[in-house]
Amino acid sequence: MNVLLLKNVKGLGTAGQLVDVPRGFATNKLIPSKLAKFPSVEEELKAEAFVPNVEKDSSEFVEWAKATVVKLSGKTLLFSGKASEKGHLFGSISEADIVERIKSDFDVDVEVSQIHIDKKIKDLGDNRVEVVFSPEFHAALTIRVEAAK
Secondary structure, eight states: OEEEESSOBTTTBOTTOEEEOOHHHIIIIITTTTSEEOOOHHHHHHHHHHGGGHHHHHHHHHHHHHHHHHHHTTOEEEEEEOBOTTSEEEEEEOHHHHHHHHHHHHOOOOOGGGEEESSOEEESEEEEEEEESSSSOEEEEEEEEEEOO
16 A cells, blocks of 8 residues: 655655555554555655655765764753752653754754654763664764753
8 A cells, every 4th residue: 555654754764755555554553643644646646756856865865964963973962950869850851852952052953753762861960862864874962961950
């Protein structure tokens, strides 16, 4: 069954791409999650016409990804929050918080789905975070959490 991807889906394709998936996967996962939709005839034609541009888009993406990895790799983002005496935050640092901080500090647009955290950030100290743009391009950041004064 052909569906039109509305967002990038890891291991499946990129937004705007027409992909063939099993019917159950489309109707139970992709469409309810608003990751894909059933394409109209016009959208199918546009998606097929879009394929020849993939090579150009891919080379532009590679250049952007290389520059972004250099810009972000090894950098530290500082967060502060209320914490207990034992060093536990009264809340957590989310992927969305990290996306906002990357945008404000480095003027780089990333999506929440590109942020990979080993475990929720709920403690003071340093935490390692990966920003994954593709299997070939990823940047490691340090998230430093300090107690608010």
